[in-house]
Amino acid sequence: MTEKAADRKPLLSKKIDKFFTGLADAWNFVRRFFKEVFLPPYEFKEVVQQCYRIGVESLPLIALTGFIVGIVFTNQSRPSLSEFGATSWLPSLISIAVVRAMGPLVTALIAAGKVGSSIGAEIGSM
Incomplete structure (x- = not known):
């Protein structure tokens, strides 16, 4: 036993x-x-299709969100910069902040949300 x-x-x-x-x-x-x-079996066609759906189809939403984040950041930063007479630095501040700092973060959050919800909906419909 x-x-x-x-x-x-x-x-x-x-x-x-x-x-x-x-x-x-x-x-x-x-x-x-x-x-x-x-x-x-290798499914390269499926991999390419998923990359397209994850990347290219998410681009308009990510671009719109990045644009809105830039506007909000500009509205928040302008009063502080105008107190010191540094409004000429606003474009470079916004470009550095949005592209270097906020860009990857916003892209990751929006892409993860959109892609995660679409994959979850696809699995749920099976």
Whole structure:
């Protein structure tokens, strides 16, 4: 008769046995993942289609949101800059702030929201 895994006496200790069991499960997952990735059938058409849907179809929404963020940032910054007589710095401040700092953040948030909701709706309709 075989004993159940829970009733078995640990080899070293419960925590160490659990750690190595988890490590073995992770290794099996990684091994199986790479085996599945590199074996046919390859679906390059589907990958290109998903890249198009995620990237190109999200571009108008991301551009509109970035434009609105730029307007809001300008409206918030102008009074502070005019107090110091530095309104001529406003265009460079806005371009640096929106492109370098806010651009990647807004792009990531909007793309994740749009793409995540569309993938969730697609899965939900299956």
